[in-house]
Amino acid sequence: MAKPVSIEVWNPNGKYRVVSTKPMPGTRWINLLIQQDCRVEICTQKKTILSVEDIIQLIGDKCDGVIGQLTEDWGEELFKALSRAGGKAFSNMAVGYNNVDVNVATKYGVAVGNTPGVLTETTAELAASLTLAAARRIVEADEFMRAGLYDGWLPHLFVGNLLKGQTVGVIGAGRIGSAYARMMVEGFKMNLIYFDLYQSTRLEKFVTAYGEFLKANGEKPVTWKRASSMDEVLQQADIISLHPVLDKTTYHLVNKERLSKMKKEAILINCSRGPVIDEAALVDHLRENPMFRVGLDVFEDEPYMKPGLSEMKNAIVVPHIASASKWTREGMATLAALNVLGKIKGYPIWFDANRVEPFLNENTPPPAACPSIVNAKALGLPVSKL
Numbered sequence: 001m002a003k004p005v006s007i008e009v010w011n012p013n014g015k016y017r018v019v020s021t022k023p024m025p026g027t028r029w030i031n032l033l034i035q036q037d038c039r040v041e042i043c044t045q046k047k048t049i050l051s052v053e054d055i056i057q058l059i060g061d062k063c064d065g066v067i068g069q070l071t072e073d074w075g076e077e078l079f080k081a082l083s084r085a086g087g088k089a090f091s092n093m094a095v096g097y098n099n100v101d102v103n104v105a106t107k108y109g110v111a112v113g114n115t116p117g118v119l120t121e122t123t124a125e126l127a128a129s130l131t132l133a134a135a136r137r138i139v140e141a142d143e144f145m146r147a148g149l150y151d152g153w154l155p156h157l158f159v160g161n162l163l164k165g166q167t168v169g170v171i172g173a174g175r176i177g178s179a180y181a182r183m184m185v186e187g188f189k190m191n192l193i194y195f196d197l198y199q200s201t202r203l204e205k206f207v208t209a210y211g212e213f214l215k216a217n218g219e220k221p222v223t224w225k226r227a228s229s230m231d232e233v234l235q236q237a238d239i240i241s242l243h244p245v246l247d248k249t250t251y252h253l254v255n256k257e258r259l260s261k262m263k264k265e266a267i268l269i270n271c272s273r274g275p276v277i278d279e280a281a282l283v284d285h286l287r288e289n290p291m292f293r294v295g296l297d298v299f300e301d302e303p304y305m306k307p308g309l310s311e312m313k314n315a316i317v318v319p320h321i322a323s324a325s326k327w328t329r330e331g332m333a334t335l336a337a338l339n340v341l342g343k344i345k346g347y348p349i350w351f352d353a354n355r356v357e358p359f360l361n362e363n364t365p366p367p368a369a370c371p372s373i374v375n376a377k378a379l380g381l382p383v384s385k386l
């Protein structure tokens, strides 16, 4: 028998019971649930990753909906427990939902929510930060200073890469990949090459227009290219940033063979999901190619790193913080809560999951809709006409 899990309760007499497996930033999400007659139970257990058994306990005998985290394994056991407790909705507090078996959720009639859009710019900014930190060797230089090793300016000290005029490669030019591409093109006048299963017309138009602007001002225009294969990006780009979803097709997308196709002094950034890179192969590649650098926010077996990675001077590693700005994290909590609330109340699904701003305006009540339900079609849920 698993140990009881500690919880904090808001609005004990609420009609609908909503569980959050973690305390989440801000209070708006709690207030929105309470205003709609929900009893909110927040797990306060001091344990970073809850087990399936812990969550089954939290769900209990009666539960209308759960807000969960990407560290949790939402599969057969949890959806069965939630459905048995009368649950109608689950929302990840994340845009990625590779930790959720959506087919199983659909089988049990449970809607699965995610939190797109609100984290796009924040995540792209971290990818840009890692790019700059890797290109200019900021972490190594910081460690050098703190170790008291600086004894005067030298022509060869921490020489890195110039971004201007170089080529940035984006794999997965969806919301975040496109936002990152724009930052690097506009901010550093880089040329763009991207690979995605779909054409990103908006991104292409943006780069074309910016190129024309530069030309009109007497500067060299930036260019774009949609690559016909991922390998084309790997061979041509100086910086490569990974932004696809994680699924069967993107598991180990970057492997030993593909690493060998990249330029010896290239920089690889990953703010998508760890398993998109074969991390053991990456460690070998970093060891054999000291001028090759990486910036990683995500890891194959989080919270662990593959042996050897932490010793690599040419790797910058941060603990999955790409969406960690206050505004974004509070917004993610709000969207996740509104996904669950909307399904409980029988609201329709918002017409465009890429345009969730109306849910984030703190001065107006949110629309009576679920911001983003990934299995809406499979469940036959109606779409909002708003």
Ligand SMILES: NC(=O)c1ccc[n+]([C@@H]2O[C@H](COP(=O)([O-])OP(=O)(O)OC[C@H]3O[C@@H](n4cnc5c(N)ncnc54)[C@H](O)[C@@H]3O)[C@@H](O)[C@H]2O)c1
Pocket (backbone or CB within 6 Å): 095, 096, 097, 116, 117, 119, 123, 171, 172, 173, 174, 175, 176, 177, 195, 196, 197, 198, 243, 244, 245, 246, 249, 250, 271, 272, 273, 297, 298, 320, 321, 322, 323
């Ligand atoms: N590190 C973090 O904290 C963090 C934060 C937010 C999102 N993410 C990750 O980033 C992912 C992308 O988020 P988004 O909002 O931009 O999603 P999105 O759906 O807008 O973009 C994903 C893009 O990947 C493309 N894609 C899918 N399979 C591909 C393949 N095999 N090759 C190339 N491209 C492929 C899709 O066509 C799409 O354009 C999320 O699924 C999540 O896993 C991580």
Ligand SMILES: O=C(O)[C@H](O)CO
Pocket (backbone or CB within 6 Å): 070, 093, 094, 095, 096, 097, 119, 322, 323
């Ligand atoms: O998918 C996501 O949203 C991230 O990994 C956490 O922000």
